[in-house]
Amino acid sequence: MTVAPGAAPPIPEVGAGIVMPIGGAEDKIGRMTVLREVVRLAGGSSARMVVLSTASSLGDEITHAYLQLFASLGVTDVVGIRPESRAQSADPQLVAAVERATAVFMTGGNQVKLATLIVGTQLGDAILAAHRRGALVAGTSAGASILSAHMVSFGSGGATPKFRIGQVSQGLGLLDDVIVDQHFTQRNRFGRLLALIASNPAQLGIGVDEDTAAIIRPGGLMEVKGRGVVTIVDGSEVVTTSYTATGTQPLMMSGVTLHTLPRGAVFDLTARRLVSAPGLPDTSAPPTVAVPADVPAGTRPRSRRIAAEGAHETTSELRRRPASG
Numbered sequence: 001m002t003v004a005p006g007a008a009p010p011i012p013e014v015g016a017g018i019v020m021p022i023g024g025a026e027d028k029i030g031r032m033t034v035l036r037e038v039v040r041l042a043g044g045s046s047a048r049m050v051v052l053s054t055a056s057s058l059g060d061e062i063t064h065a066y067l068q069l070f071a072s073l074g075v076t077d078v079v080g081i082r083p084e085s086r087a088q089s090a091d092p093q094l095v096a097a098v099e100r101a102t103a104v105f106m107t108g109g110n111q112v113k114l115a116t117l118i119v120g121t122q123l124g125d126a127i128l129a130a131h132r133r134g135a136l137v138a139g140t141s142a143g144a145s146i147l148s149a150h151m152v153s154f155g156s157g158g159a160t161p162k163f164r165i166g167q168v169s170q171g172l173g174l175l176d177d178v179i180v181d182q183h184f185t186q187r188n189r190f191g192r193l194l195a196l197i198a199s200n201p202a203q204l205g206i207g208v209d210e211d212t213a214a215i216i217r218p219g220g221l222m223e224v225k226g227r228g229v230v231t232i233v234d235g236s237e238v239v240t241t242s243y244t245a246t247g248t249q250p251l252m253m254s255g256v257t258l259h260t261l262p263r264g265a266v267f268d269l270t271a272r273r274l275v276s277a278p279g280l281p282d283t284s285a286p287p288t289v290a291v292p293a294d295v296p297a298g299t300r301p302r303s304r305r306i307a308a309e310g311a312h313e314t315t316s317e318l319r320r321r322p323a324s325g
């Protein structure tokens with residue numbers, strides 16, 4: 001199927017095996033654009049949702065907050081689970097809740113705690129199985145980081161990539177070939193993601209802003225929703241000093257490809273290329289070639305806009321011009 005550069009490709013209303021990393025701090029009191037999208041992709045009023053809040057330090061408070069939020073958006077079948085040990089992550093009742101779910105939503109908090117208590121357990125395996133059978137798996141903040149196989153476990157902020165600025169550990173592995181970072185612009189994590197990609201150039205870096213989601217469908221098509229942008233760092237052609245640097249030395253990186261994608265943009269993570277984005281011109285048709293019109297010699301353009309294009313305007317002329325837009 002050919003897709004015009006300025007138009008988004010057709011995307012199923014409810015996909016199978018969708019993975020949805022959210023950058024954290026999603027709107028919970030206004031339009032709730034991101035949370036509404038979670039509910040829509042989970043099946044709307046027919047959704048069966050599980051909220052996993054192990055990462056959070058807020059305990060039952062955050063669990064009940066999300067239960068109330070999803071209920072207010074029309075989900076009548078939503079339960080919260082919060083295992084606090086690997087033994088509890090083997091509880092048959094928790095595993096059964098995930099096995100019947102159309103969506104699993106993981107809250108923010110501490111992704112190392114979440115991975116330590118979930119990855120490699122019966123509950124973690126149930127989440128992977130739910131994804132394979134078509135359930136939505138979404139996570140915000142820490143819950144977004146754990147979605148990838150290479151999980152950002154900790155690190156510092158800053159715009160400059162430095163040796164040992166961050167570290168990765170094992171995540172759930174729903175996304176095999178990417179590293180997800182969250183609160184990306186708000187906490188200035190550009191340097192951290194760059195440094196991690198320098199050491200893992202086969203991985204694609206995905207930095208997700210707050211109140212923003214990357215909706216990743218089977219096959220690798222990613223669509224951006226929400227208020228911010230998703231930043232893609234492609235280091236497949238990188239030349240770097242990541243393996244010779246020491247201490248906190250800044251890294252030399254050359255040949256990195258960068259994409260910043262606002263809402264509505266669609267990106268192919270497998271092919272590592274932009275598919276479409278709002279505002280792009282339609283270049284599917286051949287370019288036009290203008291020829292002189294059959295008009296009398298000496299005729300001048302009558303349009304004031306054409307005549308004035310590019311002309312220098314004084315301050316007084318600008319003040320007299322009527323406001324537009």
